Amino acid sequence: MIDKIIELAVEEDFGLGDITTDNIFGPTYLIKAVFVAKDDMVVCGGEVAKAVFGYVDSSIKFKMLRKEGEYIKKDTKLAEVSGPALGVLKGERPALNFMQRMSGIATMSFELNKIAKKYKVMLVDTRKSLPGMRKFDKYAVRVGGAKNHRMSLSDSVMIKDNHIAACGGIEKAVKLIKSKIGHTPKIEVETTNLKEVKEALKSGADIIMLDNMSISDILKAKALINGKAIIEVSGGVNRNNLEEYCKTGIDVISMGALTHSVPAKDISMLVSEIKR
Secondary structure (H helix, E strand, O other): OHHHHHHHHHHHHHOOOOOOHHHHOOOOOEEEEEEEEOOOEEOOOHHHHHHHHHHHOOOOEEEEOOOOOOEEOOOOEEEEEEEEHHHHHHHHHHHHHHHHHHHHHHHHHHHHHHHHHHOOOEEEOOOOOOOOOHHHHHHHHHHOOOEOOOOOOOOOEEEOHHHHHHHOOHHHHHHHHHHHOOOOOOEEEEEOOHHHHHHHHHHOOOEEEEEOOOHHHHHHHHHHHOOOOEEEEEOOOOOOOHHHHHOOOOOEEEOHHHOOOOOOOOEEEEEEEEEO
16 A cells, blocks of 8 residues: 555656656766755654655665654755666655655654643544545654554544434444444544533443533543543644643543644755766
8 A cells, every 4th residue: 555655656746757857867867865854853754755766766775864753953964865867856756745744744743742741641643634645644643752543444433423413322322333343442432512421421431532622621521531431632632722631631632733734844855966
């Protein structure tokens, strides 16, 4: 699947061929270049960039100069790449696109997880990822120090508002699920008010999600649950108010912002040598 994503990215950028590079460089031209960080960042995606160049031309050499997960400053050299100009220049943009997005996610995860760790709260992502890029997005979250929620719908049970409406209530939804699955998967229930929290607790839910609740209601829900289920908070949490939510003493905070709207980090490829 990862190879397929890389193949699609490269083919998307190639189109019918590189009309510029193909008409300037011949097959004997060789290039050496460096990847340089233009922002402070957590390094992520080096192996993906290497795979991109390998797909374009197996003779291209790509070497990371910084470790995956390392925090670096602006103007730091990240990697070296060398090989036929026709291949290096064609692989440049897809390789940079992957590293820039993944480093942006890893950096955001690193910065926000530092806040959550102070309060022993687990910070996790959601399924709000770029279509087709979920494995890369969630990998970048882990590189940044945060954790993954569900990778796909098959990973665990999460009973949400539409499921509850279809079943006629939380207790009925949980009862139905328990009758259909084995004993090992945990059951998570999404709640939006204290009445639903009580119902989820009565149903025997393992994880109770407090969705878009106020700090005041979160504290009331925490007192109701009283350790009988894992408490996850989601919705409305951002960089500016994360610490306030962490101070409530809940167990998990899930943030779609870790993947769905993270700005990419700026990385450039600078040619240091060209020869025939």
